[in-house]
Amino acid sequence: GVYSSSVESASFLSTSTPPARKRGLKDSEQNDSPTGSSPSESEMLAMCKCIVSSIIESETAYVDCLDTLNQYARALSSAIGTNQSVLSKEEIETIFYKIEQLHDTHKNFRDGLRRNFDNWDAKPTIGENFKFLASRLEVYKLFLENYSKAIETVRRCNASNLKFEELFKNIKLNTSKGQPATLEDLLHKPVARVQKNALVLHDLLHYIPSSHHDYNNLRAALKLTQRFLNELKLNSTESMFPHQDRAPRHVVKNSFIVEYSEGHRKLRHLFLFNDVIVCAKYKPSSRQKFTFEVKWYIPLSLVTLIDAEGEADPIREDNKVNVCQLRSRASTLRDLVTKEERENAKLSKPPGRNLERNRKKLSELEAQLVLHSPNLAFKIGLKNTKTYAFFLSSEFERSQWIEAINVLQSSAPLTVTTPSILELQSCITSARGCMGTNMGSFLTRTAKDEDLLVGDLLITVHNLQGLNRPADIFICFEVDSYGHFFKKARTKTCQNTLEPNFNQEVVIDLDGSQTLRILCYEEHTSNGTTATVLRGKAAFEMSRSWLTDKYQEKSFSLQECTLNLSIKYSSSDVGLQRVPSCKPVGSFGVKVQQVCKKEKSAVPFVITTCVREVERRGINEVGIYRVSGSASDLQRLKRTFENDPYEAEQLLKEVDINNVTGLLKLYLRELPEALFTDGLYPRFFEAFSKHDQEEKKTMLLNLFNKLPEVNQHVTLFLIDHMVKINQNEAQNKMSLHNLATVFGPSIIRPCSNAASQSPSDLLTTSTVDVMAQAGILYFFLRRRAAGFALSNSEAREIIQATD
16 A cells, blocks of 8 residues: 555555555564564455555556656657757657656566456465566666756756647646646656655565565565665655655545534535645535635644544534434425426426525525534544544545555655645645535536436345455445435445355435445454455446336446446435434433424334344344343444434444344433333232233233323334244244343333332332333233234324334
8 A cells, every 4th residue: 555655646545455564674573563463364465465456556557657758758759850849859868768668667567466466366476576676676776867857857948948838737647537747747756656666565575474475575576675775875755856856746635524623513625635634615606616725734744643443532512413304404495496496497487586595595404414414523633732623424434534644654754844825725726627526416406417316225235256265245335415425334244255145135315316335345353353454446426317216237346346236216206204304312311202202203213223223134133132232332322323313323234233232222221211101110010910810911901001102102113023023033032031021121110219119119120020020021022922902003003104
């Protein structure tokens, strides 16, 4: 990863790369350092393959640069002696000195490396490729000795030759993502490249086992490269070339982002240059028109990443906005605007005041959604003196920012050069021409644009082909909504397989979406700790021109692998009716009647979400609901549900299923009044103590019908869920008795001040009482499983509607 860090753009970040080895340490010193558990040889070679993949991508961009220079040199040479002549023969030879030889060297290196990569299972010899490159370093020596003379010639010609200036002002490269370059930029590439050879060899040797057949060749290549750098005194970037000839500033990564400052969210655009990170105020006027104003910047060498895991110090907001409510209101207004526009078009009427008023309201709601949808913390600091906090929507996006900063810092010069605001503003302005922005806005679309997709995307994930070794693989799906990407679904993990067969269906809700992003991850587990490595990704634009309501088989290339799936689109005229109209703020520790009233639902959102997830992927899990979840994960899930249930719903799809069941049990335990109510609780216990079975049945059913209507609905919903779990007892080993034992003390328990009352009046926490709680629930479970009613028909109809 370091190889391509500061030379080309950060497109190489599509693969997850390991941290660079500590510079300047011998191998023996590296191995003796306390690094914890060592990865297996297969894991180390997998990381090597990731590095080689990024090298090939970087080399392709570099060869493109050298090839462009060659083409200019040939064109200028052929024009000598004609009326189209721009430079003399001497000037051409000075400017393009040794470029052709560098191009041939790196093309052969890249092609050889690619052949070995494509035949990775056949014991590739990448060491030979790097030895070949190291043996051609003499060409670099000649180029560097001529470099200052070449740059001087370019600047002199720029100043005196108008035709030359126009010709080389904006050079377009095939691999530059549309970002133009100058002739000086391209000539500087080999200067910056020469040190990267040593850095990438350090990285490869960090992961190549010493017993590997390539190890000695890579060591030899590193020695040759280091000797060359020492001879030219190029170990220090500062001595490598004078200040005016350092690597030109260029954009490595950029995206619009939400900054949290002074208690408010603010729309910003973050630019990561190869030497500085810049935050600019984002000023959109339409989809095509936007400007930037630099607000602050930090030299890259002074940037620190704070709380890289994103959990130790969450961003605390004073006034959280109800995002679910915003989405629901935006959906309603969008439908109204669309309806009015269609009616006006039929009657050839101009827009009325009501339409303009609704469009203005919708614009305001969309602006709020852009600001308040993301909730994943991302923090950077200025050498522990100041912290800047941001919100992102995707863990993938955050990991890409972190990796880009880490990789650039690993090869950044130690000396800090402080640019001016005007200089940075100029850099941003010049880069703006090759940037696009997409806020996912309904209002900024024109008649030529397709309608934004609102509805469900149904995907059946079949299998993944092309792995070169068995691995633990899972797939994640992300879609955009109001300019942000959100993770919507994750497949199960197929373990230790060469061709993962998922055979799994996922449903992704689309809310003004245009792009689907597919991410392929590999899991590595060592000493109980699981790490993930990105193996491949793909992103494609969704269009009504090919998305239909019929399943279509599609194959997507994820770098080295191919993902096969079936996909169809189900449009929704209602938009976000599936999303609760009001998020359950304060759901935990709040009476169930208050939560349902606030949400305008028959069953609390947290319960329906957990139950739906368990029935989706945990119904066959052995010991489901009996295995405890992680305490820290449960608190994180609880906090997310309190702050943003829409995000929490997505998070539930990613966490261990035992954390989902643990969250449901936690919610029930924290209810201030159990579902069987404090007032009726002693009477349930009294009824259960009856020896006459018919009398016991009559009393328990009568008491159940005396519960508040909301309590009946929620209890029936949970009982139906438990019965469904029990129907898979052969797989999950959960009998009705087991389920009653798990849920009984949570659903049927005394009030919180029970300890101060007479033991003869209320159940206490003794073993007998716990058995009674389980026995009462078991009575209702067994009756429901047999198909008998528990309450009046009206209650049953309501719960069926909830289902």
